[in-house]
Amino acid sequence: MRNRFYKGSLTLIWLATGSLLVAGCTQVETSDTDAQEATAPSGSEGIIRASFNDDGSVNRPENWREWVFVGAPLTPNALNGGAAAFPEFHNVYIEPSAYAAYSETGEFPEGTQIAKELTTVRDNNNAENGSSQEVSGVGYFEGEFAGLELTVKDSVRFKDEPGGWAYFSFGHKAPPYEQTATAMPTDSCNACHAESAGDDFVFTQFYPVLRAAKPQ
Amino acid sequence: MRNRFYKGSLTLIWLATGSLLVAGCTQVETSDTDAQEATAPSGSEGIIRASFNDDGSVNRPENWREWVFVGAPLTPNALNGGAAAFPEFHNVYIEPSAYAAYSETGEFPEGTQIAKELTTVRDNNNAENGSSQEVSGVGYFEGEFAGLELTVKDSVRFKDEPGGWAYFSFGHKAPPYEQTATAMPTDSCNACHAESAGDDFVFTQFYPVLRAAKPQ
Numbered sequence: 248m249r250n251r252f253y254k255g256s257l258t259l260i261w262l263a264t265g266s267l268l269v270a271g272c273t274q275v276e277t278s279d280t281d282a283q284e285a286t287a288p289s290g291s292e293g294i295i296r297a298s299f300n301d302d303g304s305v306n307r308p309e310n311w312r313e314w315v316f317v318g319a320p321l322t323p324n325a326l327n328g329g330a331a332a333f334p335e336f337h338n339v340y341i342e343p344s345a346y347a348a349y350s351e352t353g354e355f356p357e358g359t360q361i362a363k364e365l366t367t368v369r370d371n372n373n374a375e376n377g378s379s380q381e382v383s384g385v386g387y388f389e390g391e392f393a394g395l396e397l398t399v400k401d402s403v404r405f406k407d408e409p410g411g412w413a414y415f416s417f418g419h420k421a422p423p424y425e426q427t428a429t430a431m432p433t434d435s436c437n438a439c440h441a442e443s444a445g446d447d448f449v450f451t452q453f454y455p456v457l458r459a460a461k462p463q
Numbered sequence: 464m465r466n467r468f469y470k471g472s473l474t475l476i477w478l479a480t481g482s483l484l485v486a487g488c489t490q491v492e493t494s495d496t497d498a499q500e501a502t503a504p505s506g507s508e509g510i511i512r513a514s515f516n517d518d519g520s521v522n523r524p525e526n527w528r529e530w531v532f533v534g535a536p537l538t539p540n541a542l543n544g545g546a547a548a549f550p551e552f553h554n555v556y557i558e559p560s561a562y563a564a565y566s567e568t569g570e571f572p573e574g575t576q577i578a579k580e581l582t583t584v585r586d587n588n589n590a591e592n593g594s595s596q597e598v599s600g601v602g603y604f605e606g607e608f609a610g611l612e613l614t615v616k617d618s619v620r621f622k623d624e625p626g627g628w629a630y631f632s633f634g635h636k637a638p639p640y641e642q643t644a645t646a647m648p649t650d651s652c653n654a655c656h657a658e659s660a661g662d663d664f665v666f667t668q669f670y671p672v673l674r675a676a677k678p679q
Contacts, residue, residue, distance in 0.1 A: 316528070
């Protein structure tokens with residue numbers, strides 16, 4: 248029912264950019280029909296996943312804020328010489344059916360989609376470290392939306408990408424985000440994600456929700 | 464379907480502590496039957512909300528990590544004289560049916576439940592500001608679960624609380640969290656939340672997801 252609602256009223260509100268988080272290498276049978284969902288794992292009822300077009304571009308998912316939140320890394324410009332790649336909060340979500348599969352198997356299934364939405368850091372403190380002074384103390388607080396990115400694992404469609412993961416940006420900017428995106432160059436994202444190759448290129452070390460969900 | 468899964472396998476994984484986020488004052492008809500769901504707004508199918516017992520205590524919800532994430536405030540000890548009330552990341556979630564209602568009306572309905580799960584801040588940097596050095600840069604990254612808190616808006620059950628909001632802690636500690644909790648003293652939470660009395664005691668200024676969902 249969350250999705251029903253979203254379809255009705257949030258389409259008008261959401262739009263903007265971001266960066267991503269995964270990669271690995273298995274060959275699994277995937278559907279290759281264009282303009283349809285990327286290899287949807289079971290259990291996606293009602294969730295509006297990203298879909299692909301004939302030209303290979305991907306359509307923005309509609310309700311990523313209803314996906315399962317996994318963690319919010321933060322690398323402020325103030326702590327990175329003024330030049331962090333992504334100086335915002337990174338709100339990272341995994342599409343629910345992929346989360347369910349991961350929770351059962353400990354592996355990211357074909358068709359996994361992970362979204363990263365960026366939000367600016369509030370700053371009313373003029374502190375050197377970029378923090379803000381709020382009622383609950385000095386620290387970092389989410390401000391405004393500033394970008395949306397997506398990664399999709401599809402070892403057939405993206406057979407040349409590490410782990411079959413491709414990365415997309417719908418704009419590193421305030422909403423409205425772009426409606427479609429094409430895969431980014433491998434190096435631009437995998438340069439970092441390669442560090443997590445041992446965990447299928449997903450930064451699970453930063454995502455306690457995924458670590459807890461993984462079967463022991 | 465996300466919930467079906469959760470019921471089956473996450474119950475074993477989750478348990479621990481936290482702190483909360485809301486408060487207001489309206490008189491709305493609510494169910495008063497004990498050991499049942501707190502005034503559930505419509506649209507909660509499959510979501511395991513907190514329920515109340517005969518003695519007034521509340522039972523921990525089961526799948527708050529599937530609720531709608533709204534923001535992740537962070538007030539590190541290092542930036543607060545070593546004594547932040549909650550030095551962890553605050554992963555804040557609103558129960559989905561309350562989110563749907565808020566998105567339609569701009570108000571938190573009776574029965575709204577908001578959870579706040581705390582996670583430690585990774586520290587492999589020994590930096591004065593408490594940050595960590597990771598592949599994506601210097602900043603703050605979520606470590607381990609460290610607490611779970613909940614607030615419930617029920618103007619009948621909690622008629623003496625500001626806005627009808629009561630606050631509960633299932634432990635400010637690592638999992639396993641407590642199974643039940645009793646309402647905390649008003650001042651212990653409302654001292655901060657009173658600052659947001661104009662927005663029904665919810666810190667929407669820190670939650671871009673709620674601001675975006677609110678009808679314009």
